Amino acid sequence: MASNKILASAAKSASYNMVLQIMFRMMTFVLNAFVLRYISKEMLGVVNVRLTLLYSTILFVSREAFRRACLSQGSLQQWQQVINLLWCTFPLGILCGSIFGYMWVTFLEQPDPNTVPHYSLAVVVFASSAILELLAEPMWVLGQAMLFVKLKVIVEGLAIAGRCFLTVILVLTAPHLGIIGFCIAQLFYTLIYLGLYYTYFMWYVKNFGKKDEDFPIKSPSDFFPGQIQGQAWTSEELTKLTWSFFKQGFLKQLLTEGERYVMTFFDVLSFGDQGIYDVINNLGSLAARFIFQPIEESGYLFFAQTLKRGVPVKDQPKDTIHLASQVYQCLLKCVVLIGVTILVFGYAYSYLLLDLYAGSLLSSGTGPTLLRWYCVYVLLIAINGTTECFVFAAMSQKDVDRYNHKMFVFSLFFLLSSWYLTKTIGSVGFILANCFNMSARILHSIYFTLNYYKDSSLHQPLRGLLPSLPVVISFIASWVITTISEVHLCCDRGVLYRIAHIAVGAFCLLVVAVMILLFERELLSFIMEQWKARRGESNESKRTKDE
Template sequence: MGSQDVLTDTTKLASYSMVLQVLFRVLTFGLNAFTLRYVSKEIIGIVNVRLTLLYSTVVFLAREAFRRTCLSHGPRQNWRHTIQLIWLTVPLGICWSLLLGWVWLRVLEVPDPEVIPHYGTGVLAFGFSAVVELLAEPFWVLAQSHLLVRLKVLAESLAMISRCCVTVLLVLVYPQWGLVIFSVAQVLYTSLLALAYVVYFAGFLGSPEAETKSFPLRKMTEFLPQYSASQNFLDWTQVRLAWSLFKQSFLKQILTEGERYVMTFLNVLSFGDQGVYDIVNNLGSLVARFIFLPIEESFYVFFAKVLERGKDVGCQRKEDVSTATEVLASLLKLVTLIGLTITAFGYAYSQLALDIYGGSMLSAGSGPSLLRCYCLYVLLLAINGVTECFTFATMSKDQVDRYNYVMLGLSLSFLAFSYYMTGWLGSVGFILANCFSMGLRIAHSVLYIRRYYRGSPYRPLTGLLLSPAVVSALGVSAAVTAFSEVSLCCDRGWVPRLGHVAVGVVCLSVTLGAAVFSETKLTHFIRSQFLSRPPKKKA
């Protein structure tokens, strides 16, 4: 498959993933808004912070390193070795689930059973659901590697909608169950997700589409580990790379979920405050979840397939390097534009968004300040996602090992800085600590990309620079909407609020118009890769 074909399939995968993330976030926000009216914010804090942290930690530590290893492009990739390596996620997940489950039950502060009943049931259910999800990992890796774009959307949509429906039903009928409601919904979600992958491949194997994509497996039993006396059970080159990435993923998890670890282990916020923080955090990460994360996941596959890991630019095919460079520059410009737009408009519309979503419980106090700071963090998050996506896809094993020491320093500094900032500024300190950490990660990735392209005519980092027309439009929009907020929002009734929204719509239209007419390369990239329908491939 040529680099242009890979790019076409990758952008299609990213587009489908964005739609999936939009659906996921809309359902999640609707579910949070609904459950806030039936269950306490303390239960929301336990579920969305502590139990979700247990689940995400088990899943991330068990599979992240194996995913990145198995998706790396190699000229002599052996799928039998890849499948057997990815199955190691299951026993590893069981070990992490047992260990962390014990910590969550015996080491951490146990909530008052009168206020939050069935805490032990919640811990067991979320740990078990993580292991169930890992059973689908071999199917996920094969699907992602062969760009089966519909499978992920269908599987996760089915599981997601089912979880939301069950949660709403149980909250209405048995609100006194508390954590049991969310435990049942979580186990159902991961079970349906794993089942959907199994059912899909049962019908996919042997089909004309499988032949067209040169799928390496022919029957379902080939998804299982198989011992052969004629070859090693594992490819030890892959194992060593996975170990290096595992050490890195452990540290990356601390950076990704650092504020939740601080809240969980250091008790800097009450369970109720954790619930409010998590709701505001989810609202602030809306765009990051449904745009930036799919771009990062999908284009990691693209860079890993087009560029060979550990080789300099001069040792790669010129056509592949040119395509990858153009894509990297366009992605950087796209996410920078989106991030700056969110930062410019987020200041004036944070309080209104919180008031509409959760009422005075969210819009009063530190909620608006928290969301405004998060808008700046979204910009840094966007740039870091793309730069690290390229960096991790092209690093050699030795470079990955060296980067682990960088991640260790970042992790320790983040934890210390977040603890200090939280004691000083409250929950806003978490966001500022994240901004500090993300800025350091961006600096490292930018230096790596500069070194990677040193001596070549390619300059993909120019994608971080927007045209003067766009920068001017963003600056004027930020000033106008800030004045509009003071004049029209947010305690002056609905008519002035609508006027404030209208001002934002006009300013946003002007900004987008400036981007369309001044960023012609970016406009062409979006139209050709995300908005156009790819031609059907001939069988």
């Protein structure tokens, strides 16, 4: 029952996170279309690549390992030890911010001060924003562990909306501020983020802390570091697990943001080209961000709190491993279907999308080719994110340590291939290098999964990687038809031809959807079961409140 409750909450969390990511990406989508008409390509490259990379690097190195370790099953028994460990993220963030900020100002190529003035000040502001955000880390982990699924969406959604609207206002009313306007908007985001988390939990502790027996915090002071009588300041096991994830974090960040590091440290593209690449990268990653990332985060939360880390399948509770395997297979089938749909229809509609979005600025040159290859990458992201969320939850600490060495090889290969391919074939090389590395990580996850289930003939979750034959045929037919449609109807023959091309794609998409409904019954049955379970829990909760 506990596993089913976690699954229902994880599914609900994925739904809410998708809403958040859709809202965030749509705001970014509209914002980029707007600012492209008011700021230079160079400014866009500095803000969206250079400064955003600094911000994300500080946060990833400082908190990712702590989050993964502290959300594992069994780590939340002694909350004061968890809180103490999480507060280590703040001094670590100060250290990372100081080191990376100094590197960004001293060792990297500086933008032209006539085009992008106040660059050094912007580095300080974005680094400070990342450090301040770490002050809410204990509350973020507590919210996730207590399954407050709406909290993250509301807090981050309001913070993102505030940043986007303030950016637009400053670009319109005070264009002379330049990069300073983006700095003000970034600090505004951080203040909203911190203010909402602290306000909510202080209110919850005051009103429900003592009434809610499952809630571990009974007073506001419990959110801060403190000694535990007769016990260590923090758990040794949890510290070791955090260190294992910490070592892995550097390498995973290289793989996640690899192209930006190559652009930043090796100067393979100008700031203007970086800006254009980043816009197309944001367009191409829409699905990865607002669909696959929430599925990965919620999947990891479910597997981490359901499976016993490092325990073989035969020693896991039967009901638990059956449910985990079923969820794993259905998640794989779901993300594969979505990823292949994006690949098939993205190929024939990349040019049209870019032309409608920003005109010839993006649709001319390598823009459509970049977006088409990104559709391949999206499919690989979908598979890798789902397989790794299971693998990282099932691995023992020794397995995690061994994987760190493999990640080092992946990272080295990725950096070398990115540099070589970009020098050889241009910005498309970034996407190809990402595809190669993502494929290597998928193969590793498949290998781990096969070994994990080698003693069990009842569970074969990797079958989720293969859609049914009729669905595969419908995808192939749709790709052929939409490709022919693009050649004859798009995109320089007028509005009516474009509408006809869109209609052809809509019809093919409808056919694919019907084939999925007819031949992917197992996946649809599982989704309906979870929806009914969530609905039943919601109705039961309402009846309890009424009583």
